[in-house]
Amino acid sequence: ALIALLPGDGIGPEVITQARRVLDALDLDLTYEEAPVGGVAYHSVGHPLPEATLDVARRADALLFGAVGDPTCDSLERALRPEQAILGLRKHLSLFSNLRPATLFEGLEDASALKPDVARQIDLVIVRELNGDVYFGEKGRRTTAAGHREGYDIMSYDETEVRRIARVGFETARKRRGQLCSVDKANVLETSQLWRDVVIEVAADYPDVTLTHMYVDNAAMQLVRNPGQFDVIVTGNLFGDILSDQASMCAGSIGMLPSASLDDAGKGLYEPIHGSAPDIAGQGKANPCAAILSAAMMLRHSLGNGAAADRIEAAVAQAIRNGARTADLGGTMSTSAMGDAVLAVL
Amino acid sequence: ALIALLPGDGIGPEVITQARRVLDALDLDLTYEEAPVGGVAYHSVGHPLPEATLDVARRADALLFGAVGDPTCDSLERALRPEQAILGLRKHLSLFSNLRPATLFEGLEDASALKPDVARQIDLVIVRELNGDVYFGEKGRRTTAAGHREGYDIMSYDETEVRRIARVGFETARKRRGQLCSVDKANVLETSQLWRDVVIEVAADYPDVTLTHMYVDNAAMQLVRNPGQFDVIVTGNLFGDILSDQASMCAGSIGMLPSASLDDAGKGLYEPIHGSAPDIAGQGKANPCAAILSAAMMLRHSLGNGAAADRIEAAVAQAIRNGARTADLGGTMSTSAMGDAVLAVL
Numbered sequence: 005a006l007i008a009l010l011p012g013d014g015i016g017p018e019v020i021t022q023a024r025r026v027l028d029a030l031d032l033d034l035t036y037e038e039a040p041v042g043g044v045a046y047h048s049v050g051h052p053l054p055e056a057t058l059d060v061a062r063r064a065d066a067l068l069f070g071a072v073g074d075p076t077c078d079s080l081e082r083a084l085r086p087e088q089a090i091l092g093l094r095k096h097l098s099l100f101s102n103l104r105p106a107t108l109f110e111g112l113e114d115a116s117a118l119k120p121d122v123a124r125q126i127d128l129v130i131v132r133e134l135n136g137d138v139y140f141g142e143k144g145r146r147t148t149a150a151g152h153r154e155g156y157d158i159m160s161y162d163e164t165e166v167r168r169i170a171r172v173g174f175e176t177a178r179k180r181r182g183q184l185c186s187v188d189k190a191n192v193l194e195t196s197q198l199w200r201d202v203v204i205e206v207a208a209d210y211p212d213v214t215l216t217h218m219y220v221d222n223a224a225m226q227l228v229r230n231p232g233q234f235d236v237i238v239t240g241n242l243f244g245d246i247l248s249d250q251a252s253m254c255a256g257s258i259g260m261l262p263s264a265s266l267d268d269a270g271k272g273l274y275e276p277i278h279g280s281a282p283d284i285a286g287q288g289k290a291n292p293c294a295a296i297l298s299a300a301m302m303l304r305h306s307l308g309n310g311a312a313a314d315r316i317e318a319a320v321a322q323a324i325r326n327g328a329r330t331a332d333l334g335g336t337m338s339t340s341a342m343g344d345a346v347l348a349v350l
Numbered sequence: 351a352l353i354a355l356l357p358g359d360g361i362g363p364e365v366i367t368q369a370r371r372v373l374d375a376l377d378l379d380l381t382y383e384e385a386p387v388g389g390v391a392y393h394s395v396g397h398p399l400p401e402a403t404l405d406v407a408r409r410a411d412a413l414l415f416g417a418v419g420d421p422t423c424d425s426l427e428r429a430l431r432p433e434q435a436i437l438g439l440r441k442h443l444s445l446f447s448n449l450r451p452a453t454l455f456e457g458l459e460d461a462s463a464l465k466p467d468v469a470r471q472i473d474l475v476i477v478r479e480l481n482g483d484v485y486f487g488e489k490g491r492r493t494t495a496a497g498h499r500e501g502y503d504i505m506s507y508d509e510t511e512v513r514r515i516a517r518v519g520f521e522t523a524r525k526r527r528g529q530l531c532s533v534d535k536a537n538v539l540e541t542s543q544l545w546r547d548v549v550i551e552v553a554a555d556y557p558d559v560t561l562t563h564m565y566v567d568n569a570a571m572q573l574v575r576n577p578g579q580f581d582v583i584v585t586g587n588l589f590g591d592i593l594s595d596q597a598s599m600c601a602g603s604i605g606m607l608p609s610a611s612l613d614d615a616g617k618g619l620y621e622p623i624h625g626s627a628p629d630i631a632g633q634g635k636a637n638p639c640a641a642i643l644s645a646a647m648m649l650r651h652s653l654g655n656g657a658a659a660d661r662i663e664a665a666v667a668q669a670i671r672n673g674a675r676t677a678d679l680g681g682t683m684s685t686s687a688m689g690d691a692v693l694a695v696l
C-alpha cells in the first residue's frame with residue numbers, strides 16, 4: 005500500500021519520524037511518498053497545499069499527517085495559511101468523518117486535571133463531521149448599511165451530510181457499548197434542528213443503539229462533570245472541534261491521542277490531535293505517542309490490518325505502564341527515547 | 351427601585367423565592383412586579399414572552415430571572431418555545447454584555463471533578479456577547495439544488511458590536527488582574543477574524559491590560575488543564591455559551607454561579623447560570639445559591655449598592671463554610687433550608 009507521509013510544521017516531522025520507525029519495525033508491505041504541507045510548503049513553494057502534494061494524497065491509500073500551523077504565516081491572507089492544508093485535504097478527499105477516541109492510559113491518572121476516579125471512567129469516541137458546517141459555508145467581509153465593517157460565515161447542513169455522519173456514529177456505537185449521544189444547539193440554531201431531525205430519522209435503522217440528544221453547552225459541562233457517561237458522541241464540525249479537544253484534555257494527554265479522518269470507502273488521513281507546538285519544535289521534546297497511535301489507526305481503518313494496530317497500541321500502553329514519560333507527561337524523555345521505549349516493547 | 355421578578359419554569363420559582371427572602375431581609379427600598387416567562391407563560395397566555403411581561407421588564411430598573419425551559423414545549427415552533435423568552439429579553443432590552451464569574455467556593459473542593467489544587471486556582475470572569483453572532487442572524491430551512499432539506503444560520507459580527515463588548519472585557523480586566531484573553535476561531539471564521547482585528551484596535555485604549563488571543567478549541571482544553579491561567583475571557587455569543595458552562599462546572603458548582611446581562615446604561619437581567627432542571631422541579635431540592643448570588647450582582651451592577659451585595663456574597667460563602675449543602679453539593683438540605691442557612695448568617 006502507498007502511504008502519503010505529510011509531516012508538516014513544528015513538531016510534525018519529529019513525531020512522524022517516530023511513527024515511521026514503528027511502522028518499519030513491523031515489516032509491513034508499505035511504500036511511502038513524502039510531501040510538504042502547511043507553513044513548510046508555503047515557504048518552499050508558495051502554497052500550504054501544493055498541487056503536487058494533493059496529487060500524492062489522491063494516489064495514496066492512506067495519509068499519515070503530522071501537524072500544520074506556523075506563527076510566521078499569521079498575517080497571510082486566509083487562503084495561504086497553513087490551516088488551509090488540512091481543511092483542503094479533508095474537503096478535496098471527502099474525508100467527512102473524524103474519529104477521535106479519548107481514553108485515559110493506565111499510569112497517566114496524574115496527568116489529567118480531573119480527579120483520578122473521574123478521569124479513569126473516560127472511554128469515549130467523538131465522531132465529528134468534517135466537510136460541512138460553518139467551516140465551509142460562504143464567508144467574507146462586507147459593509148453594513150450603517151457603513152461598518154462586518155465579518156460573516158454561513159452555517160449549514162443538508163440532510164445528506166447529516167445522514168452519512170449519523171450512520172458513522174450509529175455504526176461506531178454499535179461496535180462499542182451501544183450508546184450514541186448527538187450534540188447540537190437545536191434550541192437556538194436551525195442547522196441544529198435539521199441535524200436533530202435527521203439523526204432521529206436514521207435512528208430507525210439502529211434499534212440496538214440508544215440515542216440521546218444534548219445541547220452543546222451542557223455537553224461541555226458534562227464532559228467535565230462525568231465524562232464516563234459517554235460512549236459515542238456524534239456532532240458537527242464546529243462543536244466537534246471544541247468538544248474533542250476538551251475531551252482529550254480530560255483524558256489528560258493531548259500528546260497521547262490519535263485521530264482518523266475517513267471517506268466513504270475507508271481511505272483516511274491519520275493525525276495526532278495535538279498541533280504543531282512551535283514553542284517546542286526542533287527540540288526533541290514532543291511526545292510521539294499520538295503520531296504512533298495514529299499510524300495504528302491507519303493500519304486498522306484503511307489497511308485492513310487490525311492485528312498490527314493492536315500490537316502497536318499494546319506496545320504504547322505497555323511503554324507508558326513501564327514509566328516512559330515525555331515532558332508533557334511530567335517526564336524528561338526525548339521524542340526519540342519515547343520511540344525507543346515503544347520499539348523495545350514491540 | 352422597581353424589580354421585575356421573572357421566576358419562569360421548573361426550579362425557577364423555588365430558587366427565586368429564596369433570593370427574594372434574602373433581599374427582603376436587607377430592608378432595601380425595592381418594589382417588585384412579578385410576570386410569567388417561558389413555558390409557564392406559553393401555557394397560560396400562549397406566548398413565552400407576553401407583551402405584558404415585556405412591558406414590566408422595560409419599566410423595571412432590574413430583572414431577577416429564574417430559568418426557562420420546559421420539555422412539554424419541545425415540539426412547538428421555534429418562536430413559541432420557552433428559550434425565546436430569554437433570547438427576546440436580551441435582544442429587546444439590548445442586554446449585550448453577559449458577565450459570568452466562576453470561582454470555587456471554599457469547602458466545595460470536593461464538588462469539582464477537577465483535582466483540588468487545579469480547581470482552587472479558578473478565579474475568572476467570562477464576558478460573553480449576547481446580542482449578535484449566529485444566535486440572531488438570519489436562519490431557516492431551505493431546499494438545496496439537489497432537492498434536499500437544509501438548515502442554515504448566518505453567523506456575523508460588525509465592528510460596533512465587537513467594540514462595545516471588547517470595552518466591557520477590558521474594563522472588567524482593568525478592575526481585576528489586568529489580563530484579558532479574547533477567544534475566537536480566527537483560523538477558520540471571517541467573523542472571528544473581524545472580531546480579533548477589532549479587539550486589537552480597542553486594546554490601544556487599554557495599555558494597562560495585557561491582551562492575548564486563543565482559539566476556542568484550545569480555550570476549551572486550557573479551561574480543563576489549567577483554568578487558573580485565566581483572569582477575564584471575552585468572547586462571542588456561541589463560544590461564550592459553551593465555555594461559560596464548562597468553566598462553571600470546572601468550578602464544581604453549577605448550582606452556585608450567578609450571571610448578569612447588562613445594557614449600556616447598567617440596567618440588567620440577573621439569573622443563575624443553571625437551567626430549569628425539570629427533573630427536580632417542585633421537589634425542594636434545587637440549590638438557591640446561584641439565584642441568591644444573582645440578586646447580589648443585581649444590587650452591585652444595577653442598583654448601586656455594592657455594600658449589600660458584599661454582605662450577601664459573604665453570607666453565602668459563610669453558609670457553605672458552615673457545611674450547608676443541597677443535593678447538587680452532595681448534601682441533603684432542601685431549597686428553603688439552604689435559604690435559611692444564608693439568612694442565619696445575614
Ligand SMILES: CC(C)[C@H](C(=O)O)[C@@H](O)C(=O)O
Nearest residue numbers: 072087090091245537538567
Ligand atoms: C487547524 C484547524 C483548522 C483544525 C480545525 O479547526 O479543524 C484543528 O483545530 C483540528 O481540530 O484539526
Ligand SMILES: CC(C)[C@H](C(=O)O)[C@@H](O)C(=O)O
Nearest residue numbers: 191192221418433436437591
Ligand atoms: C436557553 C439558551 C437559549 C441559553 C443560550 O444558549 O444562551 C442558555 O444556554 C444560556 O446560556 O443562557
